[in-house]
Amino acid sequence: MGKKNKKTAEHKERVAAKQSKKTAQKEKRTKTKGKDADSDVEDADLDAILAQYAEEQTKFLKVTEVVSEPPKPRSSAAVLASPSNRNELLLFGGEYFDGTHATFFNNLFVYLIDRGEWREVTSPNSPLPRSGHAWCRGGNTGGIYLFGGEFSSPKQGTFYHYNDFWHLDPATREWTRLETKGKGPPARSGHRMTYYKNYIILFGGFQDTSQQTKYLQDLWIYDCQRYTWFNPTLTIASQKPDPRSSFSLLPHETGAVLYGGYSRVKASVSVGGKQVKGGPQKMTLRPMVHQDTWFLRITPPESDAAASAGPAVRWERRKKPANTPNPARAGTTMAYHKGRGIMFGGVHDVELSEEGIDSEFFDTLFAWNTDRNRFFPLSLRRPRAPGKKQQANQAMKSRDRTKADEEELLNNLKALEAKGGICGDDEDEDLQSSTPQVEEPVEPTKPAVVRFEMPHRRFNAQLAVQDDTLFVYGGTFEKGDREFTFDDMYSIDLVKLDGVKEIFYREPENWNLMMEDEDSDEEMEDDEEGMEDDEEEEDAMSLDTSSPAPTDMTVPSVTKEMEQLEVEEQETEPVDDSKPLPRPFESLREFFTRTSEEWQKVLIDTMRQREQSAEKTIKELRKAAFDMAEEKWWDSREEIMALEDEQEAAGIGEVVSMADRAENVGGAGRRR
Numbered sequence: 001m002g003k004k005n006k007k008t009a010e011h012k013e014r015v016a017a018k019q020s021k022k023t024a025q026k027e028k029r030t031k032t033k034g035k036d037a038d039s040d041v042e043d044a045d046l047d048a049i050l051a052q053y054a055e056e057q058t059k060f061l062k063v064t065e066v067v068s069e070p071p072k073p074r075s076s077a078a079v080l081a082s083p084s085n086r087n088e089l090l091l092f093g094g095e096y097f098d099g100t101h102a103t104f105f106n107n108l109f110v111y112l113i114d115r116g117e118w119r120e121v122t123s124p125n126s127p128l129p130r131s132g133h134a135w136c137r138g139g140n141t142g143g144i145y146l147f148g149g150e151f152s153s154p155k156q157g158t159f160y161h162y163n164d165f166w167h168l169d170p171a172t173r174e175w176t177r178l179e180t181k182g183k184g185p186p187a188r189s190g191h192r193m194t195y196y197k198n199y200i201i202l203f204g205g206f207q208d209t210s211q212q213t214k215y216l217q218d219l220w221i222y223d224c225q226r227y228t229w230f231n232p233t234l235t236i237a238s239q240k241p242d243p244r245s246s247f248s249l250l251p252h253e254t255g256a257v258l259y260g261g262y263s264r265v266k267a268s269v270s271v272g273g274k275q276v277k278g279g280p281q282k283m284t285l286r287p288m289v290h291q292d293t294w295f296l297r298i299t300p301p302e303s304d305a306a307a308s309a310g311p312a313v314r315w316e317r318r319k320k321p322a323n324t325p326n327p328a329r330a331g332t333t334m335a336y337h338k339g340r341g342i343m344f345g346g347v348h349d350v351e352l353s354e355e356g357i358d359s360e361f362f363d364t365l366f367a368w369n370t371d372r373n374r375f376f377p378l379s380l381r382r383p384r385a386p387g388k389k390q391q392a393n394q395a396m397k398s399r400d401r402t403k404a405d406e407e408e409l410l411n412n413l414k415a416l417e418a419k420g421g422i423c424g425d426d427e428d429e430d431l432q433s434s435t436p437q438v439e440e441p442v443e444p445t446k447p448a449v450v451r452f453e454m455p456h457r458r459f460n461a462q463l464a465v466q467d468d469t470l471f472v473y474g475g476t477f478e479k480g481d482r483e484f485t486f487d488d489m490y491s492i493d494l495v496k497l498d499g500v501k502e503i504f505y506r507e508p509e510n511w512n513l514m515m516e517d518e519d520s521d522e523e524m525e526d527d528e529e530g531m532e533d534d535e536e537e538e539d540a541m542s543l544d545t546s547s548p549a550p551t552d553m554t555v556p557s558v559t560k561e562m563e564q565l566e567v568e569e570q571e572t573e574p575v576d577d578s579k580p581l582p583r584p585f586e587s588l589r590e591f592f593t594r595t596s597e598e599w600q601k602v603l604i605d606t607m608r609q610r611e612q613s614a615e616k617t618i619k620e621l622r623k624a625a626f627d628m629a630e631e632k633w634w635d636s637r638e639e640i641m642a643l644e645d646e647q648e649a650a651g652i653g654e655v656v657s658m659a660d661r662a663e664n665v666g667g668a669g670r671r672r
Helices: 002-043 046-057 388-418 425-434 511-542 555-569 588-609 618-635 637-649 658-663 667-671
Strands: 064-068 078-081 088-092 095-097 102-104 108-112 117-122 134-137 144-147 150-152 159-161 165-169 174-177 192-196 199-203 206-208 213-215 219-223 228-230 248-252 255-270 281-299 312-317 335-337 340-344 347-351 357-361 365-369 374-378 449-451 462-466 469-473 476-479 482-485 487-493 500-506
Touching (some): 046 150, 078 469, 088 462, 095 482, 159 206, 192 248, 192 255, 199 281, 335 462, 340 469, 365 637, 618 637
Parallel strands (some): 078 462, 134 192
Antiparallel strands (some): 064 117, 078 088, 088 108, 095 102, 108 117, 134 144, 165 174, 192 199, 248 255, 255 281, 281 312, 335 340, 340 365, 365 374, 449 500, 476 482, 487 500
């Protein structure tokens, strides 16, 4: 007991010292920040600062593109897969806060995937520096569209929100500011955009002033052919999503789907933080992480006369998705990939008091199937050992190469013998002079670092998918009162999930301070674990094992499981098992080769049911069948991967059908 009391006292002293140190630092920073903010509000002229940026930009006479280092660290930038080149990623804007001053960017970066090369683009006519903007591809009309964002004075005392609208040609890198007909969306940041046919869809966001933050819930649709914004009028009775920012807005074949988001809502709390019935109350703003799902159905006008009024829209609230990430997390905007939303990271805040917030960060990867309204966790998998069939093929290729090398050597010897053989030193010298000199081996390029763990926990990472590969850029992490902006980029193959490839990594500023804090936290956790072990030993000595466990402790978990079962029963659409299903370890090409005829029959039957004319060439029919097979392959991807993991755990490395086996054996075995 004496030892325990001493350890407890030491532990309390360490915790108290650490808390007092943090409190003093926070008070000092608050005073300094308040002074800087006041001076910033008085001195900063945002219009003059932006005019200076515009003047400097006019010095560029034409669009130039030069090889460069990776972009400087930044947050709230925008990353997008180029719609015109499957080998390019585009990055624009962002901001970096070093703890004292904020720096905004307006340079455009292009990442060439096959070369691993960055290029910086400067232009005489590009958007001004900003962060929190949104952009998306132009759908049927091509190009990229960008709207809004925010800018602040260096000390962030005053804010400015943009309401300008831009078009980027990804091939020529040329920016064009769009002057639209009529009224357009108000200024904002934190909003989201996506595309549907010839339309650009914009929703939500926020407007930040020095006094308050206003979250928005207005919907705007831009007609790329008529150069007009539409603000659809909804009836009072119709439902629509609550105001929010930082949500996910993904394209859909009949409109768009929306999930999640973040906002602050008014709530009444008791004065002093204690819940006293009938006591004094006060209004405060509480953070809210949304987990609802909405479907936006868009109906294009049927005639040119009706086109002036814009498309008809309707918000439809969907059921809560199954298997949503738990706990709810903010800062997890998704990237679209073939009917799925890919989500990474996020943060869950627990408000301990009015002064402090405890945050939990994540490094998990999820896929949200938008049609089935279900989340699937994605886990990295180490490369499989080659199967017997693959090993046999590799052995056959090795034998073929050896045989070819032997034949080439014999041919060379015959050619030398035909010239008279090798008889003297003089001929040796002639032979050496005629033989090309082998160059010194060039030092191979540094291989890419591939890890089998996800990137460090973070939120607000920028995601983009290009050619079945997910790219993760930057993000933010917090430890205590410190904020770290990641300066890195990774890629993950969404088909194989065979590791995380590091494209570049530079250690965040003051990262060593975070590591020191983690070491001290681990020491404190060890002390706490030691205390808990001592307490458990004492409790075990006096515990009456015959006494029943409190029933109220088990109710929340049972209720949670019941709610989860109810959610899983509320699937939007049952899975159609009559269509061909992929097999474990089967690639998309192998799946389509095996089921091509079945998909063509399914396509013909569908066309007959819809009374559509079957005037399709064989090539068009096969292309449409491949599209259906690809959609089914990706729709079943998560379940098939789960089966593959189960079979690998059971020692099964490859699954071969009887038909495939019969094709590779001869004689009686082939007939069996």
